[in-house]
Amino acid sequence: MDILDIIDKKEKEERLTKEELKFVIDGYLNGSIKDYQMSALLTEIDLLGLSEEETIDLTDIMLKSGEVLDLGFENATDKHSTGGVGDKTTIVLAPLVASLGVKVAKMSGRGLGHTGGTIDKLESIKGFQTSMSLEDFKAQVNKINIALVGQMGNLVPADKKIYALRDVTGTVDSIPLIASSIMSKKLASGASNIVIDLKVGRGALVDNLKEAKELANLMVKIGKKNNKNTACILTNMDEPLGYAVGNSLEVIEAINTLKGNGPKDLTNVVIILGTQMVSMGLNIPQEEALEKVKENLYNNKGYQKMLEWIKAQGGDITNIPVAKHSKIIFSPQDGYISEINALEIGKLSRKLGAGRLTKDDKIDLTVGLVLNHKVGDYVKKGENLLTVFYNEKEVSETEVLSCYKFSENLVEKPKLIIDIIK
Numbered sequence: 368m369d370i371l372d373i374i375d376k377k378e379k380e381e382r383l384t385k386e387e388l389k390f391v392i393d394g395y396l397n398g399s400i401k402d403y404q405m406s407a408l409l410t411e412i413d414l415l416g417l418s419e420e421e422t423i424d425l426t427d428i429m430l431k432s433g434e435v436l437d438l439g440f441e442n443a444t445d446k447h448s449t450g451g452v453g454d455k456t457t458i459v460l461a462p463l464v465a466s467l468g469v470k471v472a473k474m475s476g477r478g479l480g481h482t483g484g485t486i487d488k489l490e491s492i493k494g495f496q497t498s499m500s501l502e503d504f505k506a507q508v509n510k511i512n513i514a515l516v517g518q519m520g521n522l523v524p525a526d527k528k529i530y531a532l533r534d535v536t537g538t539v540d541s542i543p544l545i546a547s548s549i550m551s552k553k554l555a556s557g558a559s560n561i562v563i564d565l566k567v568g569r570g571a572l573v574d575n576l577k578e579a580k581e582l583a584n585l586m587v588k589i590g591k592k593n594n595k596n597t598a599c600i601l602t603n604m605d606e607p608l609g610y611a612v613g614n615s616l617e618v619i620e621a622i623n624t625l626k627g628n629g630p631k632d633l634t635n636v637v638i639i640l641g642t643q644m645v646s647m648g649l650n651i652p653q654e655e656a657l658e659k660v661k662e663n664l665y666n667n668k669g670y671q672k673m674l675e676w677i678k679a680q681g682g683d684i685t686n687i688p689v690a691k692h693s694k695i696i697f698s699p700q701d702g703y704i705s706e707i708n709a710l711e712i713g714k715l716s717r718k719l720g721a722g723r724l725t726k727d728d729k730i731d732l733t734v735g736l737v738l739n740h741k742v743g744d745y746v747k748k749g750e751n752l753l754t755v756f757y758n759e760k761e762v763s764e765t766e767v768l769s770c771y772k773f774s775e776n777l778v779e780k781p782k783l784i785i786d787i788i789k
């Protein structure tokens with residue numbers, strides 16, 4: 368077998384066999400296939416796609432390139448977000464469903480680019496430990512139903528290497544490559560049930576509905592093929608989720624949401640995703656799961672579980688730090704807010720220091736932006752639009768206002784839950 372023949376075959380849009388795909392992945396990992404050869408193949412795949420069978424084969428090969436966790440308990444339920452701006456859903460959802468008896472053994476990532484990461488957010492809590500041994504991880508889930516840490520073990524090394532190359536060769540946005548990358552990692556994490564929050568919109572990995580549905584269908588098929596219950600919820604990411612953007616600011620909003628005082632959009636996403644997780648995790652009908660989720664969101668049990676979880680990982684949620692300075696940005700006119708560009712708000716948050724441009728950048732966990740209004744709200748000139756929390760780095764009023772559009776006419780609130788595919 369020869370990598371040039373394989374690239375040539377793909378160029379002719381012929382199906383690659385599982386053996387050929389394995390030859391490519393093994394060869395790239397052991398260095399016999401070079402970056403430039405892999406990059407040529409990834410570009411072909413980005414342009415021409417992969418068939419469903421090829422994608423399922425590729426996922427299986429990537430999955431088996433490293434360790435596959437055996438969590439040791441049945442029915443563990445995982446949740447994944449494809450990443451958005453202000454997306455603190457996991458911090459609310461994980462303790463909420465754990466309070467209902469669902470086992471959540473979760474690994475999360477750090478932020479990169481304009482999107483944040485759950486691990487960075489949790490590290491803004493004083494003392495919170497984001498790493499532990501596999502034994503301690505399992506023991507904590509057994510005891511309190513929840514543990515959440517950064518990546519551990521040598522899971523899917525093929526994805527680490529290929530993703531880094533995709534990042535610098537403009538091949539991140541290929542649907543089959545995204546599906547195999549996400550699903551290989553989810554399958555390696557050992558959960559039986561997988562719920563994916565697929566963000567769609569300006570601040571998301573996928574910005575159009577057609578591609579989002581294609582990706583969702585593909586991930587659900589891969590999950591089922593591997594005997595995992597899999598559901599994909601398509602949610603809107605044109606504007607930030609909730610009001611807070613920035614690590615510690617988002618943790619504060621997540622805590623308030625678990626106390627039943629969360630923003631409407633975040634609360635709705637939590638309820639919809641929670642219903643899927645509880646239905647799968649406890650093997651009960653959706654309607655029953657929905658009732659249970661709502662109950663524990665408003666009776667303080669989800670919040671109590673969060674306190675237990677944070678304490679178990681060494682954290683203390685009293686006095687979550689917030690940046691030293693703040694300034695309010697006022698509305699320049701009367702009108703309905705018709706746009707708050709999630710991508711641009713995410714970039715401003717990064718500019719303040721809350722996010723990274725490269726993997727090794729140090730970040731400021733206390734800075735960010737807190738919206739005072741959402742799309743569809745009516746504001747008067749001079750009203751508070753948003754507060755910037757900053758330390759050393761600042762953003763200007765002009766930069767903030769360029770994220771906004773206004774309309775004289777009534778603007779409908781965007782539809783948040785776009786579709787559920789399972």
Ligand code: URA
Nearest residue numbers: 544545546548549572
């Ligand atoms: N997130 C992943 O884990 N992989 C991708 O390819 C894209 C987003």
